[in-house]
């Protein structure tokens with residue numbers, strides 16, 4: 001497994017959740033490091049989104065632990081986890097559809113700057129915030145649509161905006177659930193390049209749930225495979241993609257050997 005730092009920024013220890021008799025995430029232990037992008041793969045219903053929910057605090061663990069920088073946050077709510085640096089791009093649920101693209105990003109920048117979500121703040125007194133918001137819009141290629149109402153954007157543009165908002169919040173741990181879902185072919189590289197560059201330039205810990213194998217290959221430093229809630233493989237992409245368990249459990253067809 002690749003590690004760029006000795007201290008993990010995020011860890012789970014035997015993390016488990018049961019829904020009635022069903023164990024959706026079963027004793028998952030993993031460490032995540034700054035500057036490393038880990039892709040979590042697995043068949044439908046494997047527990048990927050539930051694992052994300054346990055890490056970001058949307059669901060309470062039945063047992064096990066979540067640690068950020070070594071601090072046990074298992075009992076912390078989602079808001080506290082956000083303050084501790086866990087940021088998650090939710091699938092379009094954290095956008096304000098009746099505000100413009102720029103206003104959405106400005107609110108995120110403002111929130112990061114500790115000024116709260118004040119809708120009535122005066123633009124001219126916030127040149128710095130606007131400049132930063134513009135920077136994030138440019139990074140996701142949405143500058144031309146800055147004044148459009150978010151509700152009128154295409155699905156792909158909304159997903160890009162969501163990435164801009166996550167960047168603006170500057171979390172140290174960034175979680176993306178299928179970030180390119182619903183995007184057109186030409187939009188996909190913009191987001192993939194961005195996630196890649198954020199990871200390396202800013203030394204972020206990035207976790208990604210992804211189904212598309214071309215995206216996994218393009219981005220992953222490390223792959224974790226979940227199957228029936230259990231971690232069945234964890235390691236560098238070449239090893240994991242070629243492992244028997246992945247071939248059988250997930251990929252279905254043999255992955256060609258790499259030179």
Ligand SMILES: Nc1ncnc2c1ncn2[C@@H]1O[C@H](COP(=O)(O)OP(=O)(O)OP(=O)(O)O)[C@@H](O)[C@H]1O
Pocket residue numbers: 019024042043044045046047048049050051
């Ligand atoms: N709130 C819940 N109540 C009961 N069962 C749940 C709940 N959330 C998830 N599950 C179950 O837990 C299992 C894991 O679901 P999860 O959505 O995490 O899988 P996934 O790997 O993300 O799948 P997909 O790739 O289809 O999104 C499934 O069997 C699902 O039905």
